[in-house]
Amino acid sequence: MSLGTRDERHLGRAIELACRSRQNGNHPFGSLLVAPDGAVVLEAENTVLTERDCTGHAELNLVRAAGARLRPGELRRHTLYASTEPCAMCTAAAYWAGVGRIVYALGAETLRKLVPDDDGSATLALSCREVLARGRRKVEVSGPHLEREASAVHDGYW
Numbered sequence: 605m606s607l608g609t610r611d612e613r614h615l616g617r618a619i620e621l622a623c624r625s626r627q628n629g630n631h632p633f634g635s636l637l638v639a640p641d642g643a644v645v646l647e648a649e650n651t652v653l654t655e656r657d658c659t660g661h662a663e664l665n666l667v668r669a670a671g672a673r674l675r676p677g678e679l680r681r682h683t684l685y686a687s688t689e690p691c692a693m694c695t696a697a698a699y700w701a702g703v704g705r706i707v708y709a710l711g712a713e714t715l716r717k718l719v720p721d722d723d724g725s726a727t728l729a730l731s732c733r734e735v736l737a738r739g740r741r742k743v744e745v746s747g748p749h750l751e752r753e754a755s756a757v758h759d760g761y762w
Contacts, residue, residue, distance in 0.1 A: 607749045610642050614685040615709050615750050617644070622687035622757045625649035625662065632757040633688055635662035637670055637703075640681045646670055662686065663694035667701045680704040687754055688715055689747060695732040699739050706732060708747035709754035718755060719762045 607615070614636060621634020633650040646669050651660035663686055670679060679702040684690075689712040690698060698706060712731055736743045748754075 607746075611685075611707050611746070612750070614638055614644070614683070615687075615707060616753070617647070618685045618687040619709055619750065619754050619757060621647055621649050621662065622754070625651075626757060626761060629654050630660075632761055633662040633686070635666045635684060635686045637666055637679075638683045638685060645682065646673065659693065661691065661694050663690045664697050667694070667697045667703070671701055677702060683707055687757065688712070690732045692728050692730045692732075692735050695735040699736060699741070699743060703743065705744040706746070707749070708732070708745075709750045710758075711748035711751060714748065714751055714755060715758070718758050 618634045618636055621636065622632040625634055626632040628649065630650040630653045635648050636644055637646040639645050646666055648662045648666035648669060650662045651665060652658060663684060666684065681704055683705040684698055684703045686706065686708040688710040689708045690706060691712070716729070733745050736745065
């Protein structure tokens, strides 16, 4: 699937947020929420380490903020952009929040190759598409895209 200019720009910003997250002492993951008109509504970084919260993933932080800011049902027309394919927890949260579309850069399979087995990071080998396939509501998914750019954020981290 080809990536449009708007999607590419927003994925680039998600990657920038992942860089910022890493600079702020967290895992290198970033996410943003975009309205149907292309306007950025919210941005979020990973806060797992600084907040000492294993659920502080960028996408989950974004979904929490969106739930506090937007009316129920509004998210169906919004797109969640992520520097890396959302994990099962974040995908489920986006689904339950009502997000209509997810676009991600680095695929989970590629990330698993970057993170050493002895790192201690708990991962589930479950793609966001697999999680969403179990739901009753369709969520559009596009990715991976810009994997070279997105994997560069992880260089030397793990």
